[in-house]
Amino acid sequence: MRAVAVCLSFFLVMLDSTIVTVALPSIGGGTATLQWVVDAYTVVFAALVLAGGSLADRFGARRAYRAGVMIFTLGSIMCAGSGTASAWLIAGRVVQGVGAAVLMPSSLALIRSTYPEPATQARIIGLWGGLGGVAAAAGPLLGGALLSVAGWPALFLLNVPFAVLVLVVSGGLVDPPVVPGARVDVRGVVTSTCGLALLVAGCIAHRADLVAGGALVLGLFVALQRGALQRRALQSRRPASMLRPDLLRHRALRATVITGFALNFGFYGQFFLVTLYLQQQRHLSPLLTGVALAVQAAGAVVGSPFGGWATHRSGPRTTMLIGLLTGAAGFVALALCASGPLPAVLAALFVIGFGIDTAMTAATSLTLQVAPDGHAGVASGLLNTMRQVGSALGVAVLGAIGGFATAVLIAAGTYLAAAVLVALRTAAPGTTAPGTAAPGTAAPALPATPAPPAPPAVPRARRIGGSS
Template identity: 35%
Template sequence: MTASPVAGGGRPNRDVLLTVTCLGQFMVLLDNTIVGAALPDMQHRLHAQLTGLQWIVDAYVLLVAMLLLSGGIFADRFGRKRVYLSGVAVFTVASVLCSLAPSVGWLVAGRALQGIGAAALSPASLALLVAAHPLPQERVKAIGLWAGFSGIGLAAGPVAGGVLTEAFGWPAIFLVNLPMGVVLLLVGLRHLGESRNPSAPAIDTPGTVLSVMAVGALTYGLIEGGARGWTSPVILGSFAAALILLVAFVAVEARRSAPMLPLRLFRQRLFTVSNTAMVVVGFALMGSSFFFSQFFVYVQGSSILRAGLQTLPVSVAMVIVSPYAGRLAARYGFRIVVTTGLALAGLGLLALGTVHADTGYGNVWWRLGAVGTGFALTLSPLTGAAIQAVSTQEGGLASGVSSTTRQIGAVLGVAVLGAVVRTRQSGGASIETGLNSAFVAAGAVTLATAVFTGLWLARPGPAEGSAGRQRHTDPDAVITANKASTRSR
């Protein structure tokens, strides 16, 4: 990857650059988990139905999912500093708009704008870091710190969300981004150096537009189906539109010389299987997480702050276990580690499906911990498997596709499991029964995928573990290996 000289002719201060990029990614991941704790308060104050809560989450995830690949290309093509700071500005302004939203509709619009900012900010932050550390060993250390700080944001979200919502109400979870965003803009404008890749591919505008519309139409049908009726003309029309748009997307991508999603990659079984499994990971992890705080508040009567603390075992387990997943995959192979992780997560979700209003927390936390541990064992190895399936030059693209498939799974998870809860409730079941059904459904899908990866997540030729030693620069692929590398030093 080539880079233009640093703006101003000087070498950027790497400590400042590391701080700025880490804080930006921290802000994005904090916002992923901080919202969950505030959903009950949003439902109460905004008089939102379950459908509205689903859109509050999915509007953000949907835009991130479909613009993530384009965000990385924009950064390489038009300047990493420029795209990063633009993403920070959009994310910060959107956060303020979210905090001021008078209704669910305005909040959903603000969340969509946040997703656009995050899709630019996240890949550009890592691209800046990589460009400033050309030596492999320095790069590994820098990315390890970047990933570790990001993980703190993921774990801090539920607690921060509970504290802020309990003290000030749900708007506070968005206003917390304002001081961070202002600091990032001021420091970034003054201290970050510009770099770009002159040979970056052109933006695939038709592919991006068609993919966003296809997933958006499918998501609309899944979320609104319970409220409008699954056989209503609007819902059937949205599903038909999603199918037509998907076919059009495939046709367009097959003919473009530089598509956002090269379909030829899916000829590799390892690539296809790993990304299929990644969709399920996003589906089950995000879909079930959407209901964790709601279960503790509405079924067990916890306060919002206590509910945020009660969901913490999932995030803590992921932060603790993630650094070792790459090592385990390198030693034992992707198939064993991923299949074990999916089986553990699936069993944990099934166990959550048996929790009731009078179940003591001492018999609940370990189930959440099992879910977090299981998914922590799958995320980085699945991306590593996707990267092994392609050439070295396409490692970044493969990792980006893996990130995108996980986000798409998250969109569908919130939509589908929400439909499960709504359907059970419309049939006269209690909220407890509906949530239990959602956890069981997520667990069953996860266990089925464990069987799938156990049979197919392998390829003939070199040992699977060799991929664990490959060098790559995408965040999802490097998080585990580089955090472990940093700690070992």
């Protein structure tokens, strides 16, 4: 029951994302409006998930987990009450993004604390991803079925009973140790949110000035973070920075978070396009579109436990390479058969889903292995930050490209580039590079944050006379 409790959050988030995508043609509005219905959620998720990890480390992962579920539920109710593709709907998606940013890293921190043994942990991560795959498979089917009998607001209300179930069964989870010095970098949150929003807006509107502005603001965010880390190094008694410098220096972790970016860039970009392609070019009904997308989600259902098994047997490096190369092959096949028979399209979608969840399970496992004690929330938050940045930019960039096949081939190229990075920046078979582990073994964890030095003892005054 504890395993189900800690994995239900990913199920809830994935169920919502796939249902919403299937409903986009029914919601109505232009392509730019629909892109914002998706990206209003992912931009906020990406910008706040690292802060959500800090909150989990500071106040307790279980408390953050439950709070995130409640915020996500509130956003779902707001979306259901909007009635149209309006600003209120987008505002509800923003609230959903806030809730998901809190609950996602806390769920991974709870996996690490509840299941500390590496082999068991890898299996639970496989279950975590598998339930997400089940949700991805059920989302299109449920969405298509509900759209056949009710309006699209009912799709958001479906989140409410699942959220109640999460709150009921999450009481037995084991909280990891809290980090009293962990804090939320408000300045970094503001700059990263504004920068990412400008970048996405520029891609959607095809405006180079907004893209440049977003890149500049994100550059400012990186500079502010580097400055904060340098000040932390010089002043060891200050509260810990939201992002530890040694997390950024770890080669395996850098390769992992970039892999997470590439995986979501390709998946969510093509998922947005495939939904419109099936209904607008193939003229499938919402229910049949849901069936087609469920085939891709079924590949993810198979890929997640396979990724957990392969990570335990061969190590995360080999498993990530298998997943990335398989996903790239699926994208190429989808581009080649876009105008061909529908069964060929479905086969390509299955291969893509299998590859994505195989690689993501390994990437998530490696992130938890290298995270220092008390900082699993921030490490998983860093991974999920890059994943959600990839989701937002994938929808914005691939959605702005005119040709379906061209956009899908760009996604394939992204996966191949990530595979090259994993191959070069992690240990080769039989060797161990700095900051990585040999295949089949757990990657060395980063050292725990050292406690600040105690102030020097004040010499006791020599007693001259009188009484104390």
